[in-house]
Amino acid sequence: MAVTIKDVALRARVSIASVSRALHGTGIVTEKTRLRVERAARQLRYTPHGVARSLITRRTNTIGVLLPDIYGEYFSELIRGIDRAARLRGLHLLVTSSHGDATEASLALRSMSGRVDGVLVMSPYVDAQLLGNALPAALPTVLLNTPDDTARAPAFMIDDYGGAKAMVEHLRGLGYGNIAHITGPEGNYESAERLRGFRAALGPLRAAKALVLPGAFTEESGYLAGRQLALVTPRPDAVFAANDVMAIGCLFALTEAGIRVPEDIALAGFDDIPIARFVTPPLTTVRAQTTELGRQALEELARAIEAPDTVSCMKRTLGTQLVVRASCGGAARSARRGTD
Amino acid sequence: MAVTIKDVALRARVSIASVSRALHGTGIVTEKTRLRVERAARQLRYTPHGVARSLITRRTNTIGVLLPDIYGEYFSELIRGIDRAARLRGLHLLVTSSHGDATEASLALRSMSGRVDGVLVMSPYVDAQLLGNALPAALPTVLLNTPDDTARAPAFMIDDYGGAKAMVEHLRGLGYGNIAHITGPEGNYESAERLRGFRAALGPLRAAKALVLPGAFTEESGYLAGRQLALVTPRPDAVFAANDVMAIGCLFALTEAGIRVPEDIALAGFDDIPIARFVTPPLTTVRAQTTELGRQALEELARAIEAPDTVSCMKRTLGTQLVVRASCGGAARSARRGTD
């Protein structure tokens, strides 16, 4: 049986109220009793029961994080940003991931309810509609890269559309005329946005003719797309993968097929995961501020929790940055290390 | 204000006890009242308050996960394994990471106490000693890759020593005589074990002469080590990096310096992260069953929570597997794709 505040009170010969006051530092307590309580607590190895405390204070100091799937460096970066910010504020993180469909997401959210002070939802498949009735109305929520920007909650997004558009414009500026695209998974919001940016940069005519290969944000899918690409005639002179890991998978397939990057075909990715600059050739990509996204989202959530009455529906789109390395030839043809 | 069981009881015109019974499915309730309660709950959008429930049931259905740092694919894989197993058992995950030193780790553990049914600790810097007095004695604990195998808790480890030894023996078998090593961070248990395996495979004489470069399990540190390596004369004919991301960073530095892998120097890593097979040349490495490690650890913890009286100190070392790809030349010289 765990040691409770009662045991401490008994040993220190004071009331449980005094124990609480002495340990929590609040309230007025004599130096003498404080010392006595502290000694008793130490001897008994007392740690307050978080659950009981939460019940009375109505604060769990925990925020729920709902992620689509923990996979690859992208999510590592995201969680890093969230975790750091949370730690700074003394918040715990109740993480759940890999929810495939809306039902699972909804279930996960419900099971969190009453255990968290707020939730951070990254759910590229789920719209706010569903969220609305999975969550108790009053629970502070912040959305991450959600498809639905009409949601009645703050939302933080990466500028997928703008980033993709800028990249493809960059490629066109370098003289590439036949640009292919490897998409993310079907139905994924970010995937769709990047595709939309790709098409916008090409213009309707070229977009209609452009080769679009289906991918799934995994190395494997990028590799398979690369293999297809190697067989296509006429071969595109550039390929823009919807994320870095697919670009790397694709790069491998191309290299394997004897197609040189960037001499025979230019290659670009999206995200700027740490490893992108360490492949050969270093990957030209779009830097998404993934860690920053996580940090800002958590900060906003913390703010919403502090001031529950001020309902904010603020939408914030984090800009991206073109990171030009060697994989697209052009200005950065030499294999310099992209410290940017 | 959130809707409580009282509100439901009021609306359904029954006692709160009946509401609890009706919703929880336990106890005997008339079909009629069950229906009435369910309807009221639905209309009010009632979700039970997890904290209050935990207080009385003495179960949080949450397990705490203490990780050293969430970085790169390795931890993605680990969390994946833990998360999947947890979800299967209906357990929540309270994740905390990035604790630099023992004090921080201890603090993190204390702040979890009373909120979790058990903890999963991966702490390559912290020994069980410290754990002992950070945790309430009775809290079920499972250790992951801990330095201290005398701990009074079950522990799961990757066979870092054996894996490294096997790899270096493989390299020697291929005829490489001057093998360098890039280590993990100072003071890290896994890092030390892999170094020990490296030395054991070489034997004391060669080990004394072998080039050992300090790394930090990051791409950057591997890259820097690779740059140093490129300047060393006589150049080693093989290099074994203590993990894959360092190997990839190193690979880039070597390529950049015009040193070919595997023709001029062989390269091997450790972990077999998903991307390892998609670099050029595909990386020979030691497959660590990271996901499986997480899964098994969680299963054992769940078992310990179910049966709190049966104290187990079981140690389990998960075997590794040599994954031979092209980066070390030899048998797999041709750039085949290692589906293994």
Place this chain on the structure above:
DNA sequence: AGCTGACTGGAAAACGTTTTCTTCTAAGAA
């Protein structure tokens, strides 16, 4: 010396559940 006031510490309520114990109702048998 007595009174006032400040300050400390204790008793008890409250948080939202689950669960035990008790009570009540209704049905069936005598």
Place this chain on the structure above:
DNA sequence: TTCTTAGAAGAAAACGTTTTCCAGTCAGCT
């Protein structure tokens, strides 16, 4: 009709805290 009994529902305790309210004590001032 009345008694017995089973089954359903309600009352209340319990979980471990925090915090409010109140009582008691001691010191200082008149």
